Amino acid sequence: MTETSSPETPGPRPFDPASLRFDDRGLIPAIAQDAEDGTVLMMAWMNEASLRETLETGQVTYWSRSRAQLWRKGETSGHRQRLVELRVDCDRDCLLLQVTQKGPACHTNRRSCYYTAVRDGAEVVILDPIAE
Amino acid sequence: MTETSSPETPGPRPFDPASLRFDDRGLIPAIAQDAEDGTVLMMAWMNEASLRETLETGQVTYWSRSRAQLWRKGETSGHRQRLVELRVDCDRDCLLLQVTQKGPACHTNRRSCYYTAVRDGAEVVILDPIAE
Numbered sequence: 001m002t003e004t005s006s007p008e009t010p011g012p013r014p015f016d017p018a019s020l021r022f023d024d025r026g027l028i029p030a031i032a033q034d035a036e037d038g039t040v041l042m043m044a045w046m047n048e049a050s051l052r053e054t055l056e057t058g059q060v061t062y063w064s065r066s067r068a069q070l071w072r073k074g075e076t077s078g079h080r081q082r083l084v085e086l087r088v089d090c091d092r093d094c095l096l097l098q099v100t101q102k103g104p105a106c107h108t109n110r111r112s113c114y115y116t117a118v119r120d121g122a123e124v125v126i127l128d129p130i131a132e
Numbered sequence: 133m134t135e136t137s138s139p140e141t142p143g144p145r146p147f148d149p150a151s152l153r154f155d156d157r158g159l160i161p162a163i164a165q166d167a168e169d170g171t172v173l174m175m176a177w178m179n180e181a182s183l184r185e186t187l188e189t190g191q192v193t194y195w196s197r198s199r200a201q202l203w204r205k206g207e208t209s210g211h212r213q214r215l216v217e218l219r220v221d222c223d224r225d226c227l228l229l230q231v232t233q234k235g236p237a238c239h240t241n242r243r244s245c246y247y248t249a250v251r252d253g254a255e256v257v258i259l260d261p262i263a264e
Binding site (some may be wrong): 087 | 143144145146147161163164169170171173174175187192217218219220221222223226228238239242245246247248249250251253254255256258
């Protein structure tokens with residue numbers, strides 16, 4: 001055998017961001033999860049350019065729908081997210097980002113955006129802002 | 133004081149599903165996370181009716197965009213999700229469901245829909261289907 005590959009043993013499939021199913025705005029939801037302890041930190045949106053930048057730099061970049069521009073998470077606040085591993089769901093229409101979060105993920109200065117629990121029909125705040 | 137409440141000590145705020153920020157289709161993304169070990173299982177969509185049914189029954193019900201009807205998770209497969217706790221994010225436009233998942237969450241019979249990792253630019257399947 002002089003061939004370096006054969007149809008029977010394909011190599012790993014290269015990941016192409018264009019192969020994802022973006023919505024009609026060109027966006028895909030991305031869930032950020034703490035890679036160490038599994039805490040779900042936030043959910044935001046990516047377009048293809050923000051995902052490519054995230055993969056190239058290792059720093060998570062979203063697409064800001066309100067500002068209609070790339071949102072380099074933590075660029076102003078310093079609360080950056082380093083990408084540990086990207087995961088794609090079965091329908092290729094949602095992303096899971098395993099990250100290392102510097103400081104709080106939430107703009108309210110809480111570690112996670114999911115700080116409001118619904119218990120016995122009432123809203124309960126279960127996380128305090130991080131002291132700085 | 134004969135009053136049973138005062139402005140200084142408000143009781144817990146009742147949770148009203150109508151207070152959430154649904155998108156222009158009347159939907160809100162809902163992330164399902166294993167309440168025990170923190171695994172992110174799937175992301176799907178809810179409308180107000182599916183969220184109300186979820187809270188009333190304790191069994192997670194989504195809105196199927198492809199079938200345009202309520203999707204009582206596991207009704208056919210038996211792979212139900214019991215709601216342990218609902219959490220709302222800071223912008224009130226995304227939900228986190230802490231659940232107890234019976235069997236696999238994914239239609240591919242894997243525990244989680246996020247079974248594809250991107251490593252060194254290639255897609256790697258990191259979860260096998262659950263044997264039944």
